[in-house]
Ligand SMILES: [Mn+2]
Ligand SMILES: [Mn+2]
Ligand SMILES: [Mn+2]
Ligand SMILES: [Mn+2]
Ligand code: NI
């Protein structure tokens with residue numbers, strides 16, 4: 064990573080933090096990286112997951128008991144935990160592209176942090192339970208967190224670089240996963256092929272990989288990973304939604320595959336086209352909610368084109384019929400968190416803009432702006448429980464149930480790319496990695 | 500799994516629970532399976548880990564929001580969570596070797612449990628935070644938990660069967676890992692080869708796999724998993740401590756390998772012999788603490804035999820010299836938890852027997868008895884920080900530092916087997932799987 068790119072990023076961050084802290088009435092911000100939790104009645108721990116507000120300030124994702132102390136107008140201080148411990152791996156003291164930008168102190172014990180912390184005009188962000196009696200400032204003030212969340216929607220060039228690299232890693236892994244699918248691997252084995260190609264473990268992934276063969280593609284968050292391989296004759300379809308990490312930034316990519324030529328293969332191909340039309344709709348000033356609505360029009364078009372419904376796309380959107388086939392939202396902000404923060408914020412100072420009542424799962428209601436990063440992820444699924452409800456409803460007659468039965472064994476299709484909104488064009492990081 | 504074997508197991512359990520509940524003054528025991536925790540400021544969850552006291556009553560390890568309600572003298576009731584949810588995979592209603600033994604109710608929503616629970620003369624075991632205001636009985640009473648923990652040291656034939664199967668899975672995976680090591684795989688890739696052969700994912704393992712090449716073998720809980728493969732000339736040694744799960748029961752096996760013939764290979768081989776002598780020492784009525792002490796004698800013998808120390812084994816144990824090379828304990832109870840509970844208990848009614856002051860990490864101080872299951876895991880390591888302390892101490896002259904430098908690049912060696920203590924013999928489940 065280029066040192067200057069990071070230095071510029073941190074300069075932008077510092078300006079933001081200076082302004083926001085001043086507005087919120089704080090001089091100092093103490094951010095704790097976190098600590099692993101022990102399992103109930105056991106001596107094993109849950110995997111460590113870093114406080115996202117910590118990795119927002121420094122690209123360290125794997126070190127508990129560490130702190131960033133940010134004082135307005137000063138070089139940020141990093142308290143980096145580095146115990147003398149013959150039981151566990153201890154990371155080396157940082158000496159890399161970002162380390163010059165921090166005043167670094169090493170902590171041999173978690174409690175040594177106390178000497179560096181102040182509660183005076185200070186705010187604290189982190190899990191506070193272990194700090195009873197510590198002077199660390201006001202704990203997790205919501206108005207401060209809201210401002211920081213709002214600002215995170217606008218990415219810097221360094222952040223673009225990290226997101227592109229996360230996409231590069233994930234696309235390489237998606238290609239390995241497709242290969243494993245075509246070779247007859249089980250869901251469990253496909254996941255291992257993915258992790259191997261990514262060079263990242265299950266607990267380094269930004270979210271639990273969704274890897275579904277056949278009907279499992281219809282379970283939106285299917286993370287069960289069956290170990291049963293399918294005989295060749297039973298292989299129909301494959302849906303994979305899986306990401307990767309680069310310096311704490313996430314990729315979040317979905318691909319769907321047909322095992323054979325035929326109607327489902329055509330549906331996958333048609334969905335690729337619709338998805339690219341939606342990506343092209345990410346223009347500064349446009350409304351993400353409107354883009355979601357136009358996605359439902361396109362789902363209606365596909366349903367009509369493939370003979371699943373007997374009505375027009377317009378009527379299917381109007382009646383709510385398309386919602387049976389695509390119950391989730393068009394996409395979300397992407398960044399340090401896979402569902403990056405702030406998608407429902409009305410303004411930096413506060414307020415929430417909920418999604419329209421008929422689309423409760425839409426994660427983004429903000430106006431699309433330059434330097435924002437989104438996923439675009441239209442989908443079309445044959446979901447037993449929702450089809451069951453539909454069959455009992457007044458809309459049942461508008462559906463071609465023979466066609467539903469024909470497509471149901473394929474589960475569903477989703478295509479998801481990661482996109483940067485620039486002033487005069489959109490950058491599809493995902494397709495750039497595929498070379499198309 | 501044989502139905503009758505499980506039925507007999509549950510009959511034994513019911514007798515135990517009836518006695519213990521009566522002694523502790525309860526009629527009803529409500530045990531909650533647990534629920535995944537959300538990550539700080541995020542909408543992702545930590546992996547689900549079942550309450551060990553839940554899986555002690557029913558072989559279900561992957562279903563949150565479920566309950567066992569145990570009433571003295573009655574068939575246990577299982578509240579099995581099975582929501583209507585198009586987002587997530589929902590397990591089928593249980594119909595397997597254990598399901599006839601429970602009165603099973605399906606819960607569509609977590610709160611439906613309320614209707615089945617009573618607080619009257621009841622105890623609750625589980626994470627209580629989400630049950631404010633629920634009538635579930637006395638929360639996690641320590642005297643009850645202590646009695647249940649004590650009893651878990653005595654395994655039933657069904658439990659032996661599960662532990663043997665966990666060993667079978669783990670040994671198969673250890674063999675795949677050795678193959679990957681010899682083929683030049685990185686630690687990260689060796690781990691994936693292990694998981695693939697086990698057919699179990701990272702979060703299904705009973706503990707974080709320890710996979711260390713060369714010097715990494717000296718970090719006792721090394722779980723870092725480097726993605727760097729080593730060139731052939733730099734491959735020296737491989738230590739792997741990894742388990743597997745069967746119906747909630749754990750394997751916990753360590754093997755060490757030399758890449759080439761030579762002194763370290765001889766040390767590994769000699770450690771196998773010492774380990775088997777120690778396994779043979781697991782006789783009913785013997786003291787695990789004394790067995791740990793005899794382990795230190797054997798480590799002293801190896802240190803002398805390989806020329807690492809200049810003194811006698813006896814003197815090396817006496818002076819504490821052997822503790823630099825084996826800082827951990829000889830082993831621990833094994834069962835539903837990898838460090839199974841109750842190893843320091845003095846009596847079922849209470850009291851703790853700490854390990855001797857010079858061996859603070861020894862996990863078992865109870866008398867060895869029939870039907871107990873242990874790990875035996877002697878080790879010998881070259882640990883930088885401990886060798887540094889030794890070099891500064893009065894014992895420095897007793898060490899052959901040239902030999903230390905020669906062996907240090909190999910990290911260390913540990914051999915760990917899983918053993919059942921029978922009345923008249925020990926059963927080494929691990930070596931039975933290796934066929935030797
Ligand atoms: Mn996704
Ligand atoms: Mn997404
Ligand atoms: Mn072990
Ligand atoms: Mn062990
Ligand atoms: Ni989910």
Ligand code: NI
Nearest residue numbers: 150151719720
């Ligand atoms: Ni540890």
